[in-house]
Amino acid sequence: MKIPFTKMHGLGNNYIYIDRFACNINDDWLPYLARTVSDVHTGIGSDGLILIQPSKHADVGMRIFNKDGSEGKNCGNGLRCVAKYAYENGIVSETSFRIETKTNIVDADVYTDAGMVPYVTINMGMPILRRSDIPMDGDDRSSVVAEPVVIDDQSLSLTAVSMGNPHAVFFVEDIRSAPVETLGPRIETHQLFPEDVNAEFIEMISRNELNFRVWERGSGMTQACGTGACAAVVAAVLNERAERGEDVTVHLDGGDLYIQWQDHGDVLMTGGAETIASGDYHFHIT
Numbered sequence: 160m161k162i163p164f165t166k167m168h169g170l171g172n173n174y175i176y177i178d179r180f181a182c183n184i185n186d187d188w189l190p191y192l193a194r195t196v197s198d199v200h201t202g203i204g205s206d207g208l209i210l211i212q213p214s215k216h217a218d219v220g221m222r223i224f225n226k227d228g229s230e231g232k233n234c235g236n237g238l239r240c241v242a243k244y245a246y247e248n249g250i251v252s253e254t255s256f257r258i259e260t261k262t263n264i265v266d267a268d269v270y271t272d273a274g275m276v277p278y279v280t281i282n283m284g285m286p287i288l289r290r291s292d293i294p295m296d297g298d299d300r301s302s303v304v305a306e307p308v309v310i311d312d313q314s315l316s317l318t319a320v321s322m323g324n325p326h327a328v329f330f331v332e333d334i335r336s337a338p339v340e341t342l343g344p345r346i347e348t349h350q351l352f353p354e355d356v357n358a359e360f361i362e363m364i365s366r367n368e369l370n371f372r373v374w375e376r377g378s379g380m381t382q383a384c385g386t387g388a389c390a391a392v393v394a395a396v397l398n399e400r401a402e403r404g405e406d407v408t409v410h411l412d413g414g415d416l417y418i419q420w421q422d423h424g425d426v427l428m429t430g431g432a433e434t435i436a437s438g439d440y441h442f443h444i445t
């Protein structure tokens with residue numbers, strides 16, 4: 160069967176987007192579709208699959224599947240792209256609207272230029288800090304801030320944050336030598352995290368600026384992670400290395416995001432969203 164798709168990216172974090180307002184797809188196929196469409200040799204090539212779909216509780220709904228077919232539950236870069244797509248394709252007509260993810264409903268504000276959307280701000284809601292809700296091993300109700308852990312014989316200091324999906328954040332002195340590719344996969348599947356985890360390495364440049372690299376659960380190395388950037392700024396505040404209520408510029412491999420953990424608790428994320436291509440994917444169900 161032919162499935163209409165749009166490929167979009169937020170700072171290089173690229174997904175195949177399928178518009179379920181126009182084309183319905185059986186839920187049972189989604190993990191397999193995500194794996195096949197993401198394959199760079201036999202599919203289109205992407206970090207995963209995102210569904211833009213009707214929602215009973217918001218103006219539009221989003222589901223995200225990683226490259227390996229696992230469901231991601233939330234995706235910051237995906238939310239900005241969904242907001243851009245929804246506005247540019249007439250799914251919504253206002254510049255402020257709501258998007259439902261697997262974990263919460265977020266507010267989106269699109270910035271327009273001649274009917275197109277170059278930038279989006281998403282209110283990502285409150286970070287989840289309770290250990291058992293990350294989820295992280297142990298039923299402790301306290302948060303995980305600068306906790307010593309040993310991974311692959313390396314002593315690390317871990318801060319854990321969920322933005323609807325789990326993140327393990329580590330401070331490094333020099334982002335260029337951060338062990339993203341070596342330790343990233345070991346952290347991802349470490350027994351401390353029963354649902355696996357996204358691993359972020361961050362280098363503070365100042366209290367308002369940091370460098371960031373990520374190993375994503377289910378997708379591996381990507382150029383950016385929106386929920387990860389939010390988690391990084393929350394971790395920086397929790398470790399008293401950044402201020403709440405102030406913008407922090409996060410430099411990711413694919414570009415910059417502007418993140419603020421507001422005084423009342425929500426995390427705001429602002430950044431770009433771009434369309435790459437659209438067409439038909441020839442899907443073979445085996």
Ligand SMILES: N[C@@H](CCC[C@H](N)C(=O)O)C(=O)O
Pocket residue numbers: 172223225230231232233234235236237324325357375376377378381383384385386387
């Ligand atoms: N790239 C995303 C996050 C995608 C999901 C993640 N890999 C997970 O499994 O939690 C982002 O921009 O937030």
